Structure formats: C-alpha cells, structure tokens
Amino acid sequence: MKEEFCIMPSNPPYWSNKRFLGSERHEVFEGYATKNRDYSIEDGLVIFTTPELHRIGKKSIHLNPKYWREELKLQEIAEQTWIDYYGKTKEDFSKRYGRNYL
Ligand SMILES: [Zn+2]
Numbered sequence: 001m002k003e004e005f006c007i008m009p010s011n012p013p014y015w016s017n018k019r020f021l022g023s024e025r026h027e028v029f030e031g032y033a034t035k036n037r038d039y040s041i042e043d044g045l046v047i048f049t050t051p052e053l054h055r056i057g058k059k060s061i062h063l064n065p066k067y068w069r070e071e072l073k074l075q076e077i078a079e080q081t082w083i084d085y086y087g088k089t090k091e092d093f094s095k096r097y098g099r100n101y102l
Contacts, residue, residue, distance in 0.1 A: 004025065008045060009081065011077075014049065016047070016048045019048050028047065029045060039096055045082060049061070061074075079097075080102060
C-alpha cells in the first residue's frame with residue numbers, strides 16, 4: 001500500500017491518517033466544480049476510514065455529513081490543521097476553500 005499525503009491527525013475509531021487494509025479515502029472538502037476535492041488531495045486534507053463509516057452506515061460521512069461536521073468536527077479540525085501546517089490564516093483558507101469552518 002502506498003503512502004498518501006495526509007496532514008490530518010488520526011481520530012480512532014472514526015478515521016486514520018494512513019491507509020489501512022480495506023480502507024477508503026475521503027477528501028475532507030469536496031466538490032468538483034469548486035476544485036475543493038483537488039485541493040484537499042493536494043493539501044493532504046484526506047482521511048482513511050472503513051467503507052461502513054465512509055458511505056454505508058447510518059453514521060457514515062456520506063449519509064450523515066451533519067454528524068461528522070457537528071459532532072466529530074471534521075471540517076473544523078481540517079481547517080485548523082491546514083492553518084497550522086502551512087502557517088496560513090483563516091482568510092487564506094477561505095480564499096482556497098470558499099468558506100471557514102472555525
Ligand atoms: Zn468520501
């Protein structure tokens with residue numbers, strides 16, 4: 001399995017910052033029109049999770065994004081991680097991803 005660039009902290013049992021057997025990658029910020037998905041991959045804002053937690057289960061990212069946003073703070077953690085890792089500001093983040101989550 002090849003390492004993929006990821007700057008996110010792990011948050012077990014929800015997600016890992018490394019690919020593991022059977023894992024699926026999720027881009028924290030999505031959208032093809034906005035390029036957010038490409039930026040997420042380029043910037044390392046990706047997480048690795050199980051198929052169940054990614055898109056199958058009731059609490060999966062794709063079926064229950066609200067849970068991941070409000071309870072697990074996925075986007076908030078990602079924005080803060082991006083700011084810290086790249087030495088940028090909230091304004092820089094907003095310019096790249098279109099809005100703020102902090
Ligand atoms: Zn996904």
